[in-house]
Amino acid sequence: MSKLRVGIAGYGVVGKRRRQFIDQRDDMVTVAVCDRTFEGEGVMADGLRHYTNAQRLIEAEQLDALFVCLTNDVAADVTCAGLDKGLHVFCEKPPGRDVADIERVIACEARHPGLKLKYGFNHRYHDSVRDALALMASGELGRVINMRGVYGKSQFISYGAHSDWRTQRAVAGGGILLDQGIHMVDLMRLFGGEFDEVKAIVTNDFWKHDIEDNAYALMRSRSGVVAMLHSTATQWRHRFNLEITLEKGALILSGILSGSKSYGAETLSVVWADDEDNGDPKEQTTRYNRDPSWADEIAEFADAVLRGGAIAAGSSNDALETMRLVYRIYCADPEWKSRWGLSDEN
Numbered sequence: 001m002s003k004l005r006v007g008i009a010g011y012g013v014v015g016k017r018r019r020q021f022i023d024q025r026d027d028m029v030t031v032a033v034c035d036r037t038f039e040g041e042g043v044m045a046d047g048l049r050h051y052t053n054a055q056r057l058i059e060a061e062q063l064d065a066l067f068v069c070l071t072n073d074v075a076a077d078v079t080c081a082g083l084d085k086g087l088h089v090f091c092e093k094p095p096g097r098d099v100a101d102i103e104r105v106i107a108c109e110a111r112h113p114g115l116k117l118k119y120g121f122n123h124r125y126h127d128s129v130r131d132a133l134a135l136m137a138s139g140e141l142g143r144v145i146n147m148r149g150v151y152g153k154s155q156f157i158s159y160g161a162h163s164d165w166r167t168q169r170a171v172a173g174g175g176i177l178l179d180q181g182i183h184m185v186d187l188m189r190l191f192g193g194e195f196d197e198v199k200a201i202v203t204n205d206f207w208k209h210d211i212e213d214n215a216y217a218l219m220r221s222r223s224g225v226v227a228m229l230h231s232t233a234t235q236w237r238h239r240f241n242l243e244i245t246l247e248k249g250a251l252i253l254s255g256i257l258s259g260s261k262s263y264g265a266e267t268l269s270v271v272w273a274d275d276e277d278n279g280d281p282k283e284q285t286t287r288y289n290r291d292p293s294w295a296d297e298i299a300e301f302a303d304a305v306l307r308g309g310a311i312a313a314g315s316s317n318d319a320l321e322t323m324r325l326v327y328r329i330y331c332a333d334p335e336w337k338s339r340w341g342l343s344d345e346n
Contacts, residue, residue: 004028004088004305007061009054009078010069011035014092017259018067021294027302032061054078058085065305068092072178073171076101079117080108088116088305090298094182095119095319097173099327099344102320109316116304118297118311119319123183123256124190125293128268131286132244132251135270136191142247147192147227149242151184152176152235153262156207167209169340175204175211178326181231184242185329186322191244192225195325200332206234212336217329229329238262249273249281257291266291 006022008015011033019030034051041051051057054074058066058081066082068075068091076096082089083105095102109117123129135141156167156176165171166179177185189195197220207213213233220226240256240263250271255264269285303309327344331337 004064004302005031005062006065006067007031007057007063007087008033008067008069009057009082010071011037011050012069013259015067015069017294018069018090018298021298022067024295025298025302027306028065028298031063032057054081058082058087063087065090065301071165071171072097072101072173076105079105083108083112083115083117086112086115088301090118090120090301092120093186093319093322094173094178094326095316095323097171097178098342099320099323101173102316102323106316106320116301116311117316118301118304119314119316120297121183121186121314121318121322122293122297123187124313125296126256126266127288127290127292128253128256128266128286129187129190132253132268133190135251136244136246141249141251141272143223144192144225145245145247146225147188147242147244149184149188149227150230150232150235151181151240152230152232153180153238154233154236156209156213156233167207167211169210172211174326174330175209175215176213176233177202177215177231177329178211181215181229182322182326184229184231184240185325186318187242188219188227188229189318189322189325191242192227193221193223194321195219195221195225195227195328198325198328198332200329200336202330202333202336210340212330215329217332219325219329238264257288 006028022028022030032049034054034057038050038052043049065088068078079089079091200217202212202215204213215231217229242253244251252269255266257266266288267285272282304311330342331344
């Protein structure tokens with residue numbers, strides 16, 4: 001089997017990490033990258049060709065697949081350019097700045113039914129999340145009643161020069177909810193279904209950028225699951241916590257293995273409620289010491305491209321529904337919606 005020739009558009013922290021896992025495979029190889037920080041076109045010491053922009057990368061190279069690791073303002077355009085060039089595309093979250101961006105990509109995708117498109121929601125591939133999902137699906141603990149989720153960090157982190165774009169609405173489209181909280185939104189959809197009823201408070205009172213540093217949401221799904229979400233850039237000790245209460249117990253996801261190692265140990269606690277436990281039920285905690293998410297996510301994409309496998313997670317529809325919910329949260333705060341002229345209609 002010939003290797004998929006991969007180009008990476010955006011060779012920063014995420015692009016380099018994607019290359020690490022791509023090149024570990026025997027069916028994929030990174031042949032070229034682009035990034036605005038390169039002084040010109042050329043070849044790195046390891047033989048990797050580099051360009052200064054995505055258009056040159058796509059035009060100059062004979063690629064099979066494109067990984068898009070760019071800022072939100074250009075992610076949708078480059079994704080479409082890759083599809084129009086006949087390339088399979090893997091794009092990092094979020095899919096763009098707003099719902100209109102992902103809808104535009106989906107229209108492009110429909111013109112190329114033979115190509116695969118996948119979005120990088122890697123939290124779904126953490127073993128703790130997959131184990132919790134399997135337990136929920138087994139029915140052992142009954143149906144989901146409610147969820148409480150907190151995902152927070154201490155500031156808007158920049159990764160070197162030219163990387164403060166996350167604090168600029170014109171480039172990012174949104175703040176902590178769109179950049180990081182989108183993972184929690186996606187997981188709440190995974191465990192609770194689609195949420196139609198949303199109430200929210202969205203603020204930028206602390207860091208005072210033109211994007212939010214806190215988003216508080218109260219939501220109810222079509223099946224009656226109630227979820228509370230706090231996405232924050234004022235959580236001085238980084239935190240990831242998702243509590244899922246079911247009829248016969250609970251699933252508690254805490255910590256997440258990440259590059260920063262700042263969210264603590266990744267654990268899944270399973271609680272079995274009993275009429276006789278007096279509020280102190282049996283509980284078992286599993287600690288996870290490896291993060292397979294990056295490798296497994298790429299493996300699913302490669303399988304879809306090379307062997308016709310399905311995009312089980314991170315499809316364009318997943319990206320669309322998650323973006324819609326992010327914008328429902330934004331627009332559920334009337335003052336925030338009016339201040340920035342937002343809409344969750346398109």
